[in-house]
Amino acid sequence: MKSFQILGIFSAAIAVFAVTMIVAGRLQDKKGPRTIATVGGLVYGASYVVAAFSTEDIAMMYLSYGVIGGIGLGLGYVCPLAAVVKWFPDKRGLVAGIAVAGFGAGAFVFTQAGKWIIEASSDGLSNAFLYLGLIFLLMVVGGAQLLRNPPEGWLPKGYVPKTNGGKANGEFEWRDMIRTKQFVMLSSMFLLSATAGLMMIANVKNLAQYLDSTGTLLVVAQFQTIAGVIAVFNGAGRICWGKVSDILGRANTMKIMFLLQTFILFAAAGFFIVRPSGEMVQFAGLTALASGVGFTFGGNFALFPSTTAEYFGTKNVGINYGLVFTGYGAAGVVGGLIPGIMASAENGFVWVFVATGVASLVAFFMAVLIRSPTKD
Numbered sequence: 001m002k003s004f005q006i007l008g009i010f011s012a013a014i015a016v017f018a019v020t021m022i023v024a025g026r027l028q029d030k031k032g033p034r035t036i037a038t039v040g041g042l043v044y045g046a047s048y049v050v051a052a053f054s055t056e057d058i059a060m061m062y063l064s065y066g067v068i069g070g071i072g073l074g075l076g077y078v079c080p081l082a083a084v085v086k087w088f089p090d091k092r093g094l095v096a097g098i099a100v101a102g103f104g105a106g107a108f109v110f111t112q113a114g115k116w117i118i119e120a121s122s123d124g125l126s127n128a129f130l131y132l133g134l135i136f137l138l139m140v141v142g143g144a145q146l147l148r149n150p151p152e153g154w155l156p157k158g159y160v161p162k163t164n165g166g167k168a169n170g171e172f173e174w175r176d177m178i179r180t181k182q183f184v185m186l187s188s189m190f191l192l193s194a195t196a197g198l199m200m201i202a203n204v205k206n207l208a209q210y211l212d213s214t215g216t217l218l219v220v221a222q223f224q225t226i227a228g229v230i231a232v233f234n235g236a237g238r239i240c241w242g243k244v245s246d247i248l249g250r251a252n253t254m255k256i257m258f259l260l261q262t263f264i265l266f267a268a269a270g271f272f273i274v275r276p277s278g279e280m281v282q283f284a285g286l287t288a289l290a291s292g293v294g295f296t297f298g299g300n301f302a303l304f305p306s307t308t309a310e311y312f313g314t315k316n317v318g319i320n321y322g323l324v325f326t327g328y329g330a331a332g333v334v335g336g337l338i339p340g341i342m343a344s345a346e347n348g349f350v351w352v353f354v355a356t357g358v359a360s361l362v363a364f365f366m367a368v369l370i371r372s373p374t375k376d
Contacts, residue, residue, distance in 0.1 A: 018329020
């Protein structure tokens with residue numbers, strides 16, 4: 001398959017994932033997390049099994065991995081997040097970060113497992129999809145049986161909920177939430193910030209080749225190592241930024257994270273303008289910049305669910321966060337697909353980094369302006 005076709009499947013999966021999150025969030029709010037997560041595990045496992053017999057058919061790969069896989073992800077992803085922010089209202093950032101760090105760590109671990117399976121047999125790609133699909137089915141369905149919501153009105157011992165200037169935020173129905181400026185700002189910030197991370201994750205190989213068009217340097221041969229390092233920093237960012245937000249507050253943490261991301265992206269633009277020579281310089285520079293983007297990118301997945309629960313309540317957090325998450329779905333298209341098309345253009349990635357840097361700066365100013373809503 002051509003690289004732009006692979007990027008298209010990746011983007012399709014993220015877009016379907018984001019849309020499904022809305023439906024899945026609503027269902028888990030009504031039926032509970034265990035049932036919906038179980039269905040998600042069955043669907044996601046089945047998507048890999050179907051993909052195992054579709055590796056030579058691009059249309060079927062879009063359907064299996066892109067569409068069916070995206071549906072399975074959306075069904076399974078929202079359930080543990082919605083549950084943990086209800087169980088730990090005093091540590092929402094940290095527990096959301098830990099939950100989504102597991103998601104990121106799994107991607108890294110099973111990518112390596114898939115690579116090993118592919119290299120071990122002549123029909124490795126099909127076998128990788130088949131074996132991983134069965135593993136995912138068993139693990140997700142098994143893990144789903146541990147999920148349940150706390151009793152209504154439950155609070156940890158000694159915990160007193162914070163108020164917004166003496167006023168409680170209240171529990172927002174999704175219809176009320178989408179009418180608030182806070183919803184528009186949160187989903188927009190998610191779009192602006194996540195675009196940079198997805199651009200980096202989806203285009204590590206393209207970035208390496210862009211640095212050295214001859215394809216002879218270490219940075220090209222070792223792009224998979226760089227991708228692995230991104231995954232580690234991505235997971236660490238989810239936990240670290242989540243913990244920091246429990247101490248400094250969600251909006252304050254967003255300001256710091258978006259400003260740091262802006263600096264890294266503009267530094268990346270400068271690095272790609274210079275295109276320094278020497279394999280170790282290129283390898284170290286790309287690894288450092290990609291790791292920095294991965295670290296800030298990961299923070300989105302701890303900050304936005306915990307902020308959604310804090311701003312709009314936990315009763316309907318499944319569908320409410322699903323709607324906020326549409327910002328990430330849009331970022332999946334922008335950050336995963338467009339840079340891949342621009343990779344061969346003259347100074348293409350330089351302008352991509354400048355654009356995403358400006359986007360992160362806009363997200364910073366939105367974080368400066370945002371205030372927690374109140375419900376009469």
